[in-house]
Amino acid sequence: MKILTVEQTRALDQYTIEHEPVAPLNLMERAAQAFTDWYTARFDKNRPVRIFCGLGNNGGDGLAIARLLIQLDYTVQTCVVRYAPRESEDFMHNHRRLKLLASIKYIESEQDIPVIRPKEVVIDAILGSGLSRTTEGLVQSVIDAINHSPATVVAVDIASGLFADTANGPNATIVQPDYTVAFQLPKLAFLLPTLSLYVGEWHWVDIGLSRAYIERTPTTYFYTTDQEVRHLLRTRNRFSHKGSFGHALLLVGSYGKIGAGVLASRACLRSGVGLLSVQVPRCGYEILQTSVPEAMCQPDGHLHILTGQPEVEQPELDTFSAVGVGPGIGTAPETLEMLRKLLASVKKPMVIDADAINLIAKNRDLIDKIPKNSILTPHPKEFERLTRRWTSDYDKLGILRDFAQRNRFVVVLKGANTAIATPDGTTHFNSTGNPGMSTGGTGDVLTGILTALLAQGYDPVEAAVLGVFEHGRAGDRAADLRGQIGLTASDVIEALRWD
Numbered sequence: 001m002k003i004l005t006v007e008q009t010r011a012l013d014q015y016t017i018e019h020e021p022v023a024p025l026n027l028m029e030r031a032a033q034a035f036t037d038w039y040t041a042r043f044d045k046n047r048p049v050r051i052f053c054g055l056g057n058n059g060g061d062g063l064a065i066a067r068l069l070i071q072l073d074y075t076v077q078t079c080v081v082r083y084a085p086r087e088s089e090d091f092m093h094n095h096r097r098l099k100l101l102a103s104i105k106y107i108e109s110e111q112d113i114p115v116i117r118p119k120e121v122v123i124d125a126i127l128g129s130g131l132s133r134t135t136e137g138l139v140q141s142v143i144d145a146i147n148h149s150p151a152t153v154v155a156v157d158i159a160s161g162l163f164a165d166t167a168n169g170p171n172a173t174i175v176q177p178d179y180t181v182a183f184q185l186p187k188l189a190f191l192l193p194t195l196s197l198y199v200g201e202w203h204w205v206d207i208g209l210s211r212a213y214i215e216r217t218p219t220t221y222f223y224t225t226d227q228e229v230r231h232l233l234r235t236r237n238r239f240s241h242k243g244s245f246g247h248a249l250l251l252v253g254s255y256g257k258i259g260a261g262v263l264a265s266r267a268c269l270r271s272g273v274g275l276l277s278v279q280v281p282r283c284g285y286e287i288l289q290t291s292v293p294e295a296m297c298q299p300d301g302h303l304h305i306l307t308g309q310p311e312v313e314q315p316e317l318d319t320f321s322a323v324g325v326g327p328g329i330g331t332a333p334e335t336l337e338m339l340r341k342l343l344a345s346v347k348k349p350m351v352i353d354a355d356a357i358n359l360i361a362k363n364r365d366l367i368d369k370i371p372k373n374s375i376l377t378p379h380p381k382e383f384e385r386l387t388r389r390w391t392s393d394y395d396k397l398g399i400l401r402d403f404a405q406r407n408r409f410v411v412v413l414k415g416a417n418t419a420i421a422t423p424d425g426t427t428h429f430n431s432t433g434n435p436g437m438s439t440g441g442t443g444d445v446l447t448g449i450l451t452a453l454l455a456q457g458y459d460p461v462e463a464a465v466l467g468v469f470e471h472g473r474a475g476d477r478a479a480d481l482r483g484q485i486g487l488t489a490s491d492v493i494e495a496l497r498w499d
Ligand SMILES: NC(=O)C1=CN([C@@H]2O[C@H](COP(=O)(O)OP(=O)(O)OC[C@H]3O[C@@H](n4cnc5c(N)ncnc54)[C@H](O)[C@@H]3O)[C@@H](O)[C@H]2O)[C@@H](O)CC1
Pocket: 013, 014, 024, 027, 028, 029, 031, 032, 054, 055, 056, 057, 058, 059, 061, 083, 088, 126, 127, 128, 129, 130, 131, 132, 133, 134, 135, 136, 139, 156, 157, 158, 183, 207
C-alpha cells in the first residue's frame, strides 16, 4: 500500500472529484459515513460524544459526523472552535444542515471551553491534513483541555496539530488521541516511533478515492499489507527436492552466545531452506548438533569464537546459495579477521546482523567489501553506530534511505513498523509484529528467516519484505497464544507458518 504526501493526497482528492465525478460535499459525506461506521462498530450509545470542530474541511467532517451520529440516536454535543474569521465552503454547508437538527456550542475564548467528563468520547475534528503552521492561541488551549481530560479521544483523519509527513517543531501542542481514523491511506507520521503519542491505535477507512490515480502516483514509501505479501510467496513444485531450496550457511555464536546461533538455525530451517550448514566455535558443536539435528555443523578451530580457521576441511563458500553472519559472534579481533575474509570471498548478497554490523561500524573500510544487495538488519542502536545520530525520525528515514541507496544495500531497520530501505530509494514499512517481540533473540530469528529466503532464490528486497512480514506475523500468532509478556524468540520460531 502506498503512503502519499499531503500534496499528493490533495491531488488525489481533486482527481477523484473531477473524474469519478463526485461533488466535494459528497466526498466529505462519504468520509463522515466511513468514520461513523467505524465509530458505531466500537462505541455504544451510552457514551456521550463531544465533537470539537475546526473551520476547515476536517471541521466539516466533524459536523457531518455529528449529524450522522445524532440520526443514529447517539448523544452528541458539537463544539465549533472559532479561532479564525473564515470557514471552508463545505464546513458552512454542513453547519447549516446540523443547525436544523441540534444546537451547536461555539468556543470563542478560553472561558467557553467545556469541562470534559470521563465517560465521554471526544472526536477531534479541529485540524486535519491542511495544517500549515504550528498551533497557537485558542486552538492550543482546546487541545490542552482535550489532552488533560479523562475522556477517550478519537482523531478524525489525523490528530489536530500533527504534521502528516514533516517534523513538528519542538514543544508543539498536538492532540494525543487513543485512536486515529485516517481516510483512505495511512500517513507517514503514523509509522514513526517518536510520534506514537500523537497517533494512538490507528485505522484507515476506504472513502473511494481513485484507485487508478493512487496506482500511478509515484512514491518512495510503502506500507506492507497481507495481500501484497501473499503473492511474493512461492509455492512448492510436486517434484521438488531438497536441492531445490538452496543450501544456506550461517556463521553464528561465541562462548555464552551459542543460543543466538541455535535460534537463527532453527528459524532458517522453519523457513523452507533445503540444507543448512552452521559454523560455530568448537564449544558450540555439541550444543548445535543436539538442539538442531537437521543442521550440519562446521566447528571452528577456536574453542570460544569464530576465527575462520576451521577444525576440519570445509566446502568452498561458493557452494552455498546464501550466507548469514552475525548473531552472537562477538567482536574479538580474530572474529573481525574472519569477517574480513568472508566479505572478501562471498560474491552473492548475504545477510549481515548484530555483531557483524558492530564490527563493520568500527572498521568502516569493510562497508565497501559487502556484496551489493546484501541485507543488513540493524536495530536502531546498531544503525546509529553504522551511520550517525539523528535529530528526528524524519532525519533517521533520510539517513536510512541515503545509506541503502549509496551502498546498494537492503537495510532492515528493526523495531515497531520495521523500515526496509532498498537500493532504489524506496522504504517499506512493516505492518506486523508486537511489543511482545521486544525480547532477546527475536532478531536472531529474523536473520535465520532472511538467510533461508535468500538461499531459496528470493530477490533480496522481496526476501526482506516477505521475511520481516512473516517474522512479525509469527510474533502476532505467538502473542495470541501466550500473550505478549511471556513471549520468547523460540515461540516466534514455533509460530512460523508460510501459507
Ligand atoms: N478534500 C476532500 O475532498 C476531503 C477532505 N477531507 C477532510 O479534509 C481535511 C483537510 O481539510 P482542509 O484542507 O480544509 O484542512 P483543515 O481542516 O486541516 O484546515 C485547514 C485550515 O486551517 C488553517 N490552519 C492551518 N494550520 C493551522 C493552525 N495551526 N492553526 C489554525 N489554523 C490553521 C488553514 O489555513 C486552513 O484554512 C482532511 O484532513 C479530511 O479530514 C475529507 O472530508 C475527505 C475528503
